[in-house]
Every structure is written in C-alpha cells, then in structure tokens.
Amino acid sequence: MKILGIDSSARSASAAITDGEKVLGCFYTNTGLTHSQTLMPMIESLLKNANVKLDDIDLIAVNKGPGSFTGIRIGVAAAKGMADVLKIPVYGASTLGSMAYNLIDTDCIACCAMDARCGQVYNALFDITDGKITRLTEDNADLIENVEKKLKEYKKIKFIVGDGAEICYNNLKNADDVRLASQTHRFQSAVGVCFEAMNAPEDKYIESAMLVPEYLRLPQAERELKAKLHK
Structure with a gap:
C-alpha cells in the first residue's frame, strides 16, 4: 500500500511516500515560508522524484494535531482535497504519536x-x-x-x-x-505519519469529510472571546 504522508503541524513541513516499510521519498523544508506556499509544490516535487503518480497513492495520512492551528488546517485541507479527487481514504495521525517513530x-x-x-x-x-x-x-x-x-x-x-x-x-x-x-x-517527520497510518487498524481509514483537526485547546482568538463573554 502506497501512503502519502503530510506534516505541517509546526514551523517545518514535510511530505513522504512509503510502500509498506520502504520509504520511497521524503522532502523536508524549514525555510520560514508559509505552508500555503510550500506544501503543495513540495508534494508535487516528491511525487516526481519518487517516480510515483498521484493516482498510485492508496491512502493519504496527515498530522491532524496538536500543533500550529494554521499549519494543521493547511495540512488537513490539502489531504482532504487530494483524497476527494482520488476518491481514497484518509488517516488523521496524532502529531505526537507519529513523532514516536523517530525513536x-x-x-x-x-x-x-x-x-x-x-x-x-x-x-x-x-x-x-x-x-x-x-x-x-x-x-x-x-x-x-x-x-x-x-x-x-x-x-x-x-x-x-x-x-x-x-x-x-x-x-x-x-x-x-x-x-x-x-x-x-x-523533529516532526512525514515518514512517521506514514508509519503510524500503516500500523493503524483499517477502520481508522476514513472518508475525507470525516477528517477534522484536533487542537487540544481553542485557538487564541476563541479563548479571548470566551474569556470576555464570562466576565
């Protein structure tokens, strides 16, 4: 099973493709550019260099949180968009859980x-x-x-x-x-995202519409609004 993994949960961003336990390719950037600028071009370059067509991907896995609220939203939106086009399932990985694969x-x-x-x-x-x-x-x-x-x-x-x-x-x-x-x-790596997805039960592979970010706490603007309402 070929998995495209995405991480944009922090300052850096990465994308990886695995086939079983084999890593076909991994791209990583930490340039200070926004994920909206770098993520999709990075995925396109990764597919080209790994000699993999987007149609060959069986599952898209993405870190759904915790992490940067904006980064998570960008990654989740990208995963859902591609999965919709390909009509394949997605897997929402825990950013912390996928990091454990580093060790x-x-x-x-x-x-x-x-x-x-x-x-x-x-x-x-x-x-x-x-x-x-x-x-x-x-x-x-x-x-x-x-x-x-x-x-x-x-x-x-x-x-x-x-x-x-x-x-x-x-x-x-x-x-x-x-x-x-x-x-x-x-640091976070999309390779870990792929491996977490590979080892997850298949019932955790879901339709893209069901994938939502998991922030663990409200964004700052919502926290401030909630505090004002309770004064």
Missing part, C-alpha cells in the same frame, strides 16, 4: 513534546521496546513540571523529541535518565 530503533520512553506556549507543552509518552510502540498517555497540553512527574513513574531511559524538546530538556535535564534526542531524530 523506533531505541528501547526507551519517548516523551513527545511540542511548544504550546503559555508555559505549557503538548505532550504524550510512549514505551518503545523491540521496535514496538505502546502509548502510555493520551495527547494533552500540560505544564512542564507535570510532565516531569509523569516521567518519574518510569525507570527506562527517556528521550525527548519534538519542537518542544529543548524547552522540556532545559527544565528536566537534572531528572534521572532524561536525554535530548539528536537533531536528526528530534
């Missing part, structure tokens, strides 16, 4: 973290043993000190990945067995 070859506790601002991180914990990923906590937005409390429950070595990894590590580096993942394994 698939390392037996550890993966602490996947993204900067949620306001002193919080989006995070989830995963156990990785012998190439198998087991989710330990649900995706949530939490204070870093609460993440530290959760990590103390586990004896295995912990690696922190994600664009919030450095923030977490600077606050947790004195904790037992906590390490910062290397730059090459730290």
Whole structure:
C-alpha cells in the first residue's frame, strides 16, 4: 500500500511516500515560508522524484494535531482535497504519536513534546521496546513540571523529541535518565505519519469529510472571546 504522508503541524513541513516499510521519498523544508506556499509544490516535487503518480497513492495520512492551528488546517485541507479527487481514504495521525517513530530503533520512553506556549507543552509518552510502540498517555497540553512527574513513574531511559524538546530538556535535564534526542531524530517527520497510518487498524481509514483537526485547546482568538463573554 502506497501512503502519502503530510506534516505541517509546526514551523517545518514535510511530505513522504512509503510502500509498506520502504520509504520511497521524503522532502523536508524549514525555510520560514508559509505552508500555503510550500506544501503543495513540495508534494508535487516528491511525487516526481519518487517516480510515483498521484493516482498510485492508496491512502493519504496527515498530522491532524496538536500543533500550529494554521499549519494543521493547511495540512488537513490539502489531504482532504487530494483524497476527494482520488476518491481514497484518509488517516488523521496524532502529531505526537507519529513523532514516536523517530525513536523506533531505541528501547526507551519517548516523551513527545511540542511548544504550546503559555508555559505549557503538548505532550504524550510512549514505551518503545523491540521496535514496538505502546502509548502510555493520551495527547494533552500540560505544564512542564507535570510532565516531569509523569516521567518519574518510569525507570527506562527517556528521550525527548519534538519542537518542544529543548524547552522540556532545559527544565528536566537534572531528572534521572532524561536525554535530548539528536537533531536528526528530534523533529516532526512525514515518514512517521506514514508509519503510524500503516500500523493503524483499517477502520481508522476514513472518508475525507470525516477528517477534522484536533487542537487540544481553542485557538487564541476563541479563548479571548470566551474569556470576555464570562466576565
């Protein structure tokens, strides 16, 4: 099964094509340009260089959140648009869950973290043993000190990945067995999106109309409006 994976959940963006466990190609950009400028041209170039036609794709997978509200909307809209044209299913991946695949070859506790601002991180914990990923906590937005409390429950070595990894590590580096993942394994990747989709039950493959972003919390404008209404 050929899967086109998309990630635009943070500052960087990436797209990948996999066929089973084989990665046919992956493009990554972190240029400062908006995802609306870069995402579709990147996908077109990826298809051309991987010698894959869009019609050959069986499933489109996209990180549906958490992450940048604007970035998530762009990625989800792109996935839905292509799936509609091709009449194929989509898979909405957890940004945090797909990041755990960065550490698939390392037996550890993966602490996947993204900067949620306001002193919080989006995070989830995963156990990785012998190439198998087991989710330990649900995706949530939490204070870093609460993440530290959760990590103390586990004896295995912990690696922190994600664009919030450095923030977490600077606050947790004195904790037992906590390490910062290397730059090459730290950030979101569309390859992980493909692998999460490949390992998901087929009933999670849905029609494009059913795919919606998962922000974990309201966008800032909505939070401010809600606060005004409750004054």
